[in-house]
Amino acid sequence: MSNPIFIHEDQVKKLLNWDSTFDAVEAALESVYNKRAVQSPRTFTQSTTSKTLLLTMPGHLDNERFGALGCKLVTVAPDNINLEHPLPTINAQILLFEEATGILKAVVGGTEITKWRTAAASAVATKHLKPKEFQVLAILGAGVQGRIHAICFNHFYDFKEIRIWNHNVHKAETLVQELNQVYNCQKFKCCQSNEECVRGADVVVTATFAKSPIVQKEWLKDGVHINAVGAGLVHHSELSESIYQSSHVYIDHWAGAQTELAGLGKLGVEFKGEIGGVITGDLPPPPLDQVTVFQSLGMAAEDCAMARLIYDLFIQESNMN
Numbered sequence: 264m265s266n267p268i269f270i271h272e273d274q275v276k277k278l279l280n281w282d283s284t285f286d287a288v289e290a291a292l293e294s295v296y297n298k299r300a301v302q303s304p305r306t307f308t309q310s311t312t313s314k315t316l317l318l319t320m321p322g323h324l325d326n327e328r329f330g331a332l333g334c335k336l337v338t339v340a341p342d343n344i345n346l347e348h349p350l351p352t353i354n355a356q357i358l359l360f361e362e363a364t365g366i367l368k369a370v371v372g373g374t375e376i377t378k379w380r381t382a383a384a385s386a387v388a389t390k391h392l393k394p395k396e397f398q399v400l401a402i403l404g405a406g407v408q409g410r411i412h413a414i415c416f417n418h419f420y421d422f423k424e425i426r427i428w429n430h431n432v433h434k435a436e437t438l439v440q441e442l443n444q445v446y447n448c449q450k451f452k453c454c455q456s457n458e459e460c461v462r463g464a465d466v467v468v469t470a471t472f473a474k475s476p477i478v479q480k481e482w483l484k485d486g487v488h489i490n491a492v493g494a495g496l497v498h499h500s501e502l503s504e505s506i507y508q509s510s511h512v513y514i515d516h517w518a519g520a521q522t523e524l525a526g527l528g529k530l531g532v533e534f535k536g537e538i539g540g541v542i543t544g545d546l547p548p549p550p551l552d553q554v555t556v557f558q559s560l561g562m563a564a565e566d567c568a569m570a571r572l573i574y575d576l577f578i579q580e581s582n583m584n
């Protein structure tokens with residue numbers, strides 16, 4: 264019996280690319296809708312001696328290119344950014360198993376994968392819910408997810424302006440400076456307020472730990488698309504209730520939404536469906552002038568698909584050397 268392979272974060276980083284990530288995440292969302300993926304409900308274990316939360320996310324995906332049986336272990340420790348030497352707040356590993364024998368075949372660093380697949384899920388949802396050209400992107404939150412969403416959406420779209428706001432403005436300023444330098448442009452702009460950031464934007468991304476709404480309905484342009492990615496145990500705290508009540512809201516998976524978004528159900532919010540249904544064409548895309556929300560929870564199927572992608576690329580590269 265061979266030992267499992269360890270694919271460390273720095274190796275994962277080198278193997279990741281946007282186009283394959285998009286394909287893997289799109290396949291995962293579609294497979295969940297088509298019932299070609301199994302995702303047992305994720306568990307949440309709260310440490311009693313710290314704010315750290317441990318999630319276990321088991322999943323299986325039946326797909327020729329991205330199929331896998333795996334389990335992501337991911338911790339959320341929001342105070343990590345306040346350490347003298349800050350650490351990422353979200354850290355993960357993905358266990359990948361041989362499907363026939365159940366033997367552990369690899370442990371794949373999951374922190375970069377979580378970053379990339381989450382931004383790619385927003386890009387996939389945006390493409391399918393609003394298939395049109397955009398001018399202005401607003402990103403609320405300049406942390407790990409805010410940064411990777413800026414990079415991902417800059418890769419897939421030709422935004423004229425990408426605005427970034429953070430409740431600690433200095434963080435947004437630093438990120439804007441970095442991105443303008445990397446891409447040798449001036450399209451990344453720092454906003455002093457969340458309202459300034461959102462007004463007039465065509466696409467909005469929220470990626471914070473905000474416990475109360477940071478986006479209000481009256482700031483939204485007609486037809487705006489919102490990717491609501493962040494918040495803590497309550498996933499839907501970043502947008503005001505009236506946004507959810509008046510928009511076309513889509514989710515990544517029903518099973519997760521029924522438990523983790525039960526609070527929205529109590530507000531009378533009816534989900535239009537899973538993004539996978541729009542991808543397959545079973546659900547029509549919403550009218551372009553309506554406000555749409557992709558409420559992202561994150562899925563084990565996405566992590567499995569990504570771990571398989573990275574595993575295959577790693578083996579391919581090892582065989583070449």
Ligand SMILES: NC(=O)C1=CN([C@@H]2O[C@H](COP(=O)(O)OP(=O)(O)OC[C@H]3O[C@@H](n4cnc5c(N)ncnc54)[C@H](O)[C@@H]3O)[C@@H](O)[C@H]2O)C=CC1
Pocket residue numbers: 339341344352353377381404405406407408409429430431434470471472473474477492493494495559560561562
């Ligand atoms: N839907 C999904 O699949 C995933 C969701 N997430 C969620 O995305 C969010 C961001 O994660 P990361 O970027 O990795 O974390 P991070 O710690 O790197 O960034 C969080 C940002 O939120 C800001 N923030 C903190 N408290 C705030 C508040 N009360 N109001 C406004 N802003 C506040 C911080 O200044 C920071 O810039 C988290 O809520 C996390 O749980 C993360 C990974 C996957």
Ligand SMILES: O=C([O-])C1=[NH+]CCC1
Pocket residue numbers: 318337339353377560561562
């Ligand atoms: O899907 C995921 O990995 C996560 N969702 C919220 C925190 C981590």
